[in-house]
Amino acid sequence: ADVTLVVSPVERELLARDAPGARVEILxxxxxxHGCRRGFAARADLVFVGGFQHPPNVDAIEWFVREVFPAVRAQLPQVKLHVIGSRVPASIQALADETVVVHGFVEDIMPFMDGCRVSVAPLRYGAGVKGKVNMAMSCGLPVVATPIAVEGMHVSAGREVMVAAEATDFADAIVRVYRDEALWQALSTHGLANVEHHFSFAAARSAIERLLA
Incomplete structure (x- = not known):
């Protein structure tokens, strides 16, 4: 092939080692x-998005609800977690209660992107660029994520997203963003700029023009 396309610098670095003579580009x-369409004070709750036919999403929510969410609720007792994604297995449905709302598939995700205060991406394994993180940032919705969830996304912890690997740190990051309007606004603004620069239609058009040149 004349060129191989990958989704992030991480995959390009891997292929550079395995096939050093190949031309590998990022698309x-x-x-x-979409932009941030509702301010900090008008939002509440947490949201997770991910289809459950994908095993990392099942693991992520099971870990989050059991290991992270209790610590969040201890400091933010009114907060609910909205779980969105198709093909919900019994193990995830069993986690539902008055604080964990398992919606399953929804026709329109935008009310959650515009109405929730924090998006969570507690993935513990996986690969590629995570659409759930892109989607939230494209709506100005701050994200708290594990390192694997933001792999290859051109982000800095504390600027575009909050990043934490351990359950206690993850919970603390959520509470901090949830309470701190200035931090929330900074993450929202920088997240939008990240999507505009790296993941927008304009960015894709530039990448394709470079390929075809």
């Missing part, structure tokens, strides 16, 4: 930049 996820 990543493409998202419309």
């Amino acid at each position: 990543s996820n493409v998202h419309e930049v």
